[in-house]
Amino acid sequence: MSQDPPPYVKPDWFTSRVLNPLLMRFGRVPGLAVRGRTSGRWRTVPVNVLELDGQRYLVAPRGETQWARNLRATGRGEIRWRSRTEAFQANEVLDKERPRVIEAYLARWGRQVKRYFDALPDPADHPVFRIERL
Numbered sequence: 001m002s003q004d005p006p007p008y009v010k011p012d013w014f015t016s017r018v019l020n021p022l023l024m025r026f027g028r029v030p031g032l033a034v035r036g037r038t039s040g041r042w043r044t045v046p047v048n049v050l051e052l053d054g055q056r057y058l059v060a061p062r063g064e065t066q067w068a069r070n071l072r073a074t075g076r077g078e079i080r081w082r083s084r085t086e087a088f089q090a091n092e093v094l095d096k097e098r099p100r101v102i103e104a105y106l107a108r109w110g111r112q113v114k115r116y117f118d119a120l121p122d123p124a125d126h127p128v129f130r131i132e133r134l
Contacts, residue, residue, distance in 0.1 A: 006064035007125040009116045020046050030081035032058065034070045043070060048112075049079060049131075052104045057093070059105045060127040061113035063120045068127035076134070086133060093128040101128050 011020070023046050024031040032047040045067050050057040060068040071077055071090050079086045093101060102123050106114065120126065 007120045007122075008063040008065065009061075009119050011062070024080075027082040030079050032067055032071075032077055033080050033085075034067055034077035035074050036066075037070050037073045043067065044080065047079075048105070048109050050101065050105050050108060052101060056131050057101050057105070058090070058129045058131060059102060061105075061109075061116040063116070063125050064127065068129075071129055072127065077131075079131075088131040088133055090129040090131050093130055095124055098123040098126065098128050102126060 023029045024044065029046040030049060031044045033042050033044045035041065036043050043066065045065075047058055047067075050059060058071070072092060075091075076087065076089055079088065102117070106117065117126070
């Protein structure tokens with residue numbers, strides 16, 4: 001019996017190799033740094049940090065991304081923005097809480113990410129993590 005791959009919208013070459021590194025390098029968006037599950041090496045990707053009701057969240061608009069899998073496995077990461085680095089602990093948000101967080105995320109960054117939510121309309125397909133400073 002074969003298992004379906006996890007829901008994921010893969011970025012194109014230009015986005016992953018050119019655009020995302022430039023956005024982080026020039027401080028346009030913060031970077032999420034998390035250790036790889038197997039290698040233990042730091043991996044960095046651009047993210048939007050959502051602040052909602054005094055809590056901060058990371059949402060994976062592309063679905064079951066490698067960063068979400070790594071964060072789920074390690075439970076810790078860093079937000080790197082410009083010259084600052086902030087270590088945090090991450091807890092995955094329960095399915096019943098996801099729609100409220102995703103709704104706020106789309107209200108803030110919908111223009112950027114709506115196409116991924118159109119491709120993966122089920123909130124369960126988008127990992128959401130509450131992050132707390134260490």
